Amino acid sequence: MTTESTEERVLAAVRERREQVNAAIDEDLPLTEPERLWEASRYLLKAGGKRLRPTVSLLAAEALADVPPLSVDYRQFPALDGETVDVMAGAVSLEVIQSFTLIHDDIMDDDALRRGVPAVHKAYDVDTAILAGDTLYSTAFEIMAETGAAPANGLEAMRMLADTCTRICEGQAMDVEFEHRTEVLPEEYLEMVESKTAVLYGDAAATPAVLLGADDEAVDALYNYGIAAGSAFQIQDDVLDxxxxxxxxxxQRGSDLVENKETLITLHARQQGVDVDNLVDAETAETLTDDAVEAAVETLNEAGSIEYAREKARSLVEQSKADLEVLPDNEARNLLEDIAEYLISRGY
Amino acid sequence: MTTESTEERVLAAVRERREQVNAAIDEDLPLTEPERLWEASRYLLKAGGKRLRPTVSLLAAEALADVPPLSVDYRQFPALDGETVDVMAGAVSLEVIQSFTLIHDDIMDDDALRRGVPAVHKAYDVDTAILAGDTLYSTAFEIMAETGAAPANGLEAMRMLADTCTRICEGQAMDVEFEHRTEVLPEEYLEMVESKTAVLYGDAAATPAVLLGADDEAVDALYNYGIAAGSAFQIQDDVLDxxxxxxxxxxQRGSDLVENKETLITLHARQQGVDVDNLVDAETAETLTDDAVEAAVETLNEAGSIEYAREKARSLVEQSKADLEVLPDNEARNLLEDIAEYLISRGY
Known part of the structure; x- marks a missing residue:
């Protein structure tokens, strides 16, 4: 199994579902009155995005139900009790939550661009962006309430979604707090990454299991798969930089270094006695040279810090694949394994 | 039944439940890590508030169950199926949503004070206030998920909560939009008030009915009661100004006039041909005199506009009381009627 073919399979799986996901987003979030609010709320969702999390969610449903990929209508997916469930609504709900967090994060970080277009608070204004995020927030819960799942399963999916959102907020708060702290332990960093990024993957994978009425073992396995794969994804981001x-x-390569962003790499290096604060001279990404980054990378390599992060990401991916072993061995499960691989093998 | 004794009864009903509500808020939103985030999230809830909406919610439970006020533990309240339900959690959830909307509204309106203390974005900062609001948002759903109600009822309460939040966002967007429009119909204003303010009263009253398993007639009656009473409350606010x-x-009396805030009164007056934009000379509340307000009020009285708003509020209160007639006639129902009266008879 080469890296290239893993990537090809993953991109095909995403591409094959994207049109359906986009159509479902349009159906579940129609452009209604007040029009400006709904335009702003839909703006980022319409601007694109890979739809990786919805793909994880839809594949998890197929893996659990042990059906060939794309063989069953996601809107009327067979639950274990013989009824049908709209697993697409669950997937859309998670994508809507992702969109809300991006809109509010971009305000907090004052990021001007997102997905190649102006961030919502730039395209509109800060007040509208706050309100658009708030609107998506409750809309996600409205969509999750309408999956047609057995009430106990629907309620549990709603509870899990709420818990996921609270953890994302806590992760964001930890990220901000770490900027003001001189010492952060690698374990604390991993906890932050898990809350801020990985729980949404965990929820995306586990939601169909809950909605379809799978047992706790399968729900936990898929949740843990998403947590491990999502954490690996974020750590790999730091390596790629x-x-x-x-x-x-x-x-600019190495821009995390001038922004004094702590990563698993810099935290490990600090523990090895590396003077991380003076790794590069430059004050901004614009004045940073590739030579300076090369020298910094050499120091970090000597301390074993980049290898440490790579190893951590690799072991998380192995763990995420092991989590899936309780599911039936089928094509959808193989694709979920491929996605975990892809999250750390992608070039950028 | 004099106005004074209605007010006394309402204030006593609120006072008798406030300590329990405050204790429940503390239990359901403990101060955990990350501490600064949870401090900011709890800040406004701890700063006080009458707890009028939770009182409506708890009284609705007592009216439905036909039990004497304060005779049953709200955390283990008898549902119609013989199980017990935590109706206090439902009441707390709504108060948490109210708190989230205030935090984000204060950012949007750049209001510096709330409940006599600095607004969250002043006591902390805008980013923290956005995140604190977001944290309360999902926490409200987490709390609502844990009432112990039958799953179908719990799910319906969650769906209703999500719908309520979306409508609040839409109401806020309409309010902002109206500032930029030259012509707003009184019906549009009433729709805005219903979305922005009244749905939270509707949800507070209807949630215990849903959780306890009451029939649709009782759920609708309590929801409509809250909508009508909450709308009357907002219109009365405009009259009092x-x-x-x-x-x-x-x-300053009449400050809405210098802020060019449209109300049911000004919208009615415009329809009668009153030159509302030049009713007062002053540009700020500080330069506004009581004599100028008196002259403006006389013009508005001649146009019948203040009376129109008063009549509208009065008829909404009558309607809200009529809505309650499907409930058993008992002390809790009488107190809900008193609350509706109080919302328009209060002096400020």
Missing amino acids: LTVPSEQLGK | LTVPSEQLGK
Whole structure:
């Protein structure tokens, strides 16, 4: 199994579902009155996105039900009790939550661009962006309430969604807090990554299991799969920032270093006695040179810090694949394994 | 039944439940890590508030169950199927949503004070306030998920909560939009008030009915009661701004006029041909005199506009009381009627 073919399979799986996901987003979030609010709320969702999380969710349903990929209508998916459930609504709900968090995060970080278009608070204004995020927030719960799942399962999916959102907020708060702290332990960093990024993958994978009425073992396995794979994804992001050429990254390589962003790599290096604060001279990404980054990377390599992060991401991916072993061995499960691989093998 | 004794009964009903409600808020939103986030999230809830909506919710439970007020533990309240339900959790959930909307509204309106203390975005900062609001948002859903109600009822309460939040966002967007429009119909204003303010009263009253398993007739009656009473409350606010002496209001009488805030009164007056934009000369509340307000009020009285708003509020209160007639006639129902009266008879 080569890296290339894993990536190809993953991108095909995403592509094959994207049109359906996009159509479902349009159906579940129609453009109604007040029009400006709904335009702003839909703006980022319409601007694109890979739809990786919805794909994880839809594949998890197929893996559990042990059906060939794309063979069953996601809107009327067979639950274990013989009824049908709208697992697409669950997937859309998670994508809507993701969109809400991006809109509010971009305000907090004052990021001007997102998915190649102006962030919502730039395209509109900060007040509208706050309100658009708030609107998506409750709409996600409205959509999750209408899956047609057995009430106990529907209620549990709603509870899990609420818990996921609270953890995302806590993760964001931890991220902000770490910027003001001199010492952060790698374990604390991993907890932050899990809350801020990975729980949404966990919820995306586990939601169909809950909705379809799977047993706790399957629900937990899929949740843990998403947590491990999502954490690996974020750690790999930190590795890529240092190791991929700027042209390929689409931004200056090593920019995390000038922004004093702590990552698993810098936290490990600090523990090894590396003077992380003076790894590069530059004050901004614009004045940072590739030579300076190369020297910093050499120091971090000598301390074993980049390898440490790579190893951590790799072991999380292995763990995420092991989590899936309680599911039937089928094509959808193989694709979920491929997605975990892809999250750390992607070039950027 | 004099106005004074209605007010006394309502204030006693609120006071008798406030300590329990405050204790429940503390239990359901403990101060955990990350501490600064949870401090900011709890800040406004701890700063006080009458707890009028939770009182409505708890009284609705007692009216439905036909039990004497304060005779049954709200945490283990008898449902119609013989199980017990935590109706206090439902009441707390609604108060938490109210708190989230206030935090985000204060950012949007850049209001510096709330409940006599600095608004959250002033006591902390805008980013923390956005995140604190977001945290309360999902926490409200987490709390509502844990009432112990039959799953179908719990799920319906969650769906209703999500719908309520979306409508509040839409109401806020309409309010902002109206500031930029030259012509707003009174019906549109009433729709905005219903969405922005009244649905939360509707949800507070209807949630215990849903959780306890009451029939649709009772759920609808309580929801409509809350909608009508909550709308009357907001319209009365507009009347009070013009008719109550500044000392009693705690702010300059007539300040809505200088802020060019459209109300049911000004919209009616415009329809009668009154030149509302030039009713007062002053540009700010500080330069506004009571004489100028008196002259404006006289014009509005001649146009019948203040009376129109008063009549509208009065008829909404009558309607809200009529809505309650499907419930058993008992002390709790009488107190809900008193609350509706109080919302328009209060002096400020």
